[in-house]
Amino acid sequence: MNDTRILFFGTPDFACTVLQELAECRYNIIAVVSQPDRPQKRKHILLPTPVHALADELGIPVLQPEVLKEAAEEIRSLAPDLIVTCAYGQFIPESILKIPPLGCLNIHPSLLPKYRGGAPIHHAILNGDTETGVCLMEMVKKMDAGRVYDCIRVPIGEDDTQQTLTVKLKEASSKLIRESLPRYLKGELEGIEQNEDEVVIARNISPEEEKVSFREGDVRKIYDHIRALIDWPVAYGVLEGKRMRFYEARKEICEVSEEPGTVLGFDKTAMRIAAEGGVIRILKLQPEGKKPMDAKAYANGAGRQMIGKVFE
Numbered sequence: 001m002n003d004t005r006i007l008f009f010g011t012p013d014f015a016c017t018v019l020q021e022l023a024e025c026r027y028n029i030i031a032v033v034s035q036p037d038r039p040q041k042r043k044h045i046l047l048p049t050p051v052h053a054l055a056d057e058l059g060i061p062v063l064q065p066e067v068l069k070e071a072a073e074e075i076r077s078l079a080p081d082l083i084v085t086c087a088y089g090q091f092i093p094e095s096i097l098k099i100p101p102l103g104c105l106n107i108h109p110s111l112l113p114k115y116r117g118g119a120p121i122h123h124a125i126l127n128g129d130t131e132t133g134v135c136l137m138e139m140v141k142k143m144d145a146g147r148v149y150d151c152i153r154v155p156i157g158e159d160d161t162q163q164t165l166t167v168k169l170k171e172a173s174s175k176l177i178r179e180s181l182p183r184y185l186k187g188e189l190e191g192i193e194q195n196e197d198e199v200v201i202a203r204n205i206s207p208e209e210e211k212v213s214f215r216e217g218d219v220r221k222i223y224d225h226i227r228a229l230i231d232w233p234v235a236y237g238v239l240e241g242k243r244m245r246f247y248e249a250r251k252e253i254c255e256v257s258e259e260p261g262t263v264l265g266f267d268k269t270a271m272r273i274a275a276e277g278g279v280i281r282i283l284k285l286q287p288e289g290k291k292p293m294d295a296k297a298y299a300n301g302a303g304r305q306m307i308g309k310v311f312e
Contacts, residue, residue, distance in 0.1 A: 001026045004102065004185060007080035008060075010051040011035040015086040017170040018107050019051060021177040022084065023058050030078055031061045033071070035089045069093045082185075085139060086173070094141050104139035105184065107176060109169045111151060112137060113194040115202040116144035121162050121169065123202035125228035128220065130156050132165070134172040136180050138191055147191025150180040159250065161230035205233055212237045212246070214261030214311050219278030223251035226280070234286075237273075237311040239263070244311075247292050248284035253277065261311035266299040273311065 006027050008019055011034050022029055032055040040047045048056065055062045065071035072095045083104040085092065097104050110120035111133040124132040133153040138146030152172040156165060183189050212225050212235045226249045229235040236245040256274045258264060264272040270281035286292040287302070295303070 001028055002185075003028055005030045005079060005081040007031055007033065007075065007078060007083045007100070008051075009033045009083065009085035009088040009092065011049045011089045012087050013050045014109070014166065014170060014173075015088070016050050016054045017173050018084070018086040018177055019054055019058075021174040023060075025178060025181075027181075029058075029060050030080060031063060033063045033065070033068075033075070033088070036064045036066055069095060072096050072099075075099060083139070084181075091141075091143070092139060097139055097141070102185070105149070105181075106137050106139045106144070106146070107173050108135045108137055108144055109133075109166075109173070110202065111135065111153065112144060112148055113196070113199040115200055117202040118204040120202045121165055122205055122228045123200075124156060125160065125162060125165065126224055128224045132156055132169070134169055134176055136176050136184065136189075145194060147193055149184055149189040149191050150176060152176055159227070161227045163231040205229065210235055212311075214273065214275055214280075217276070219251050219253065219275035219280060222275050222280055223249060237261070239306060239309055239311050242288040244288065245286040245292070246282050246284075247286060248282070250281045250283065251275075252279040252281060254279060259310055263306045263309050263311070265307050266295060266303060269295060271295045271298065271303060 004027065006022065006029050008022060008029055010019060032051060034049045034051040037046050037048050037052060039045060052062050063071060068090060075096055076099050080100045082102040083100050086107040110124065112135050115123050131153055133151050135151040136149045140146040152175055154168050154172050210229060210233055212222060214222060226235045226246045230247060234245045234247060236243045256279060258274040260275050262274040264274055264279065266272065270283045273280045273282065282295055284292060284294050285298060
């Protein structure tokens with residue numbers, strides 16, 4: 001086991017990948033800090049955060065302070081040599097950042113300084129990027145602004161969604177822990193300052209950004225919007241005054257004469273919607289008040305009545 005005393009901060013499923021890799025690489029994880037457990041779904045059942053649940057499986061003590069700065073002395077008493085964070089969910093105060101003698105590292109899923117913030121994966125797809133990555137970076141007071149020690153580049157396929165790209169970035173995060181963290185601990189990595197002129201902020205997706213307007217942008221932009229929000233928070237269009245969420249889609253580049261947003265009809269697997277410069281094919285959808293279904297099931301129900309109707 002590596003004797004370096006590591007305190008890990010993380011909360012969602014993505015962070016579990018990093019915690020699992022630290023454990024498999026036999027680092028000395030002295031404790032985990034995660035956001036407080038919250039009631040989930042309509043039953044209001046209190047469920048552990050994904051990181052909390054994994055830490056319990058690994059037999060690692062868990063701290064879940066409501067106010068992080070109030071836990072500074074408890075964290076100091078743990079005497080961590082190094083703090084490693086991934087998607088913890090809130091700023092870590094300077095009083096804690098100054099504790100470990102080996103510093104504080106963060107795993108961030110973008111190629112910094114592009115996409116600082118809480119939704120870097122969504123924004124990379126929204127903007128039609130063909131490449132992203134994961135950075136091992138220094139934690140500082142300012143959001144995602146520290147020196148970058150190493151990064152792994154990850155291609156974005158033209159049909160990647162937030163869900164599929166997340167899987168790729170999890171694999172890259174594991175590789176960073178496995179290959180780059182040992183080099184950091186040996187002093188072999190020199191941090192590179194970020195260029196502040198190239199900073200792009202990736203704020204969390206707002207409810208307003210979930211709505212797709214087929215009149216704003218061409219087929220590629222609309223497709224990028226839809227796939228960037230699969231499988232969360234899921235984009236929607238408005239048809240006949242009701243929301244329809246889009247769970248699976250493809251684009252088709254072709255000439256279309258109909259008004260953007262027009263439901264052109266159905267093929268064997270998809271509902272076809274006109275867009276500027278092509279067609280958006282929706283393979284899986286959720287009409288308002290219904291469960292998600294494939295396009296064929298929708299066509300066999302109310303779907304064919306919507307042919308010729310236009311999304312807002």
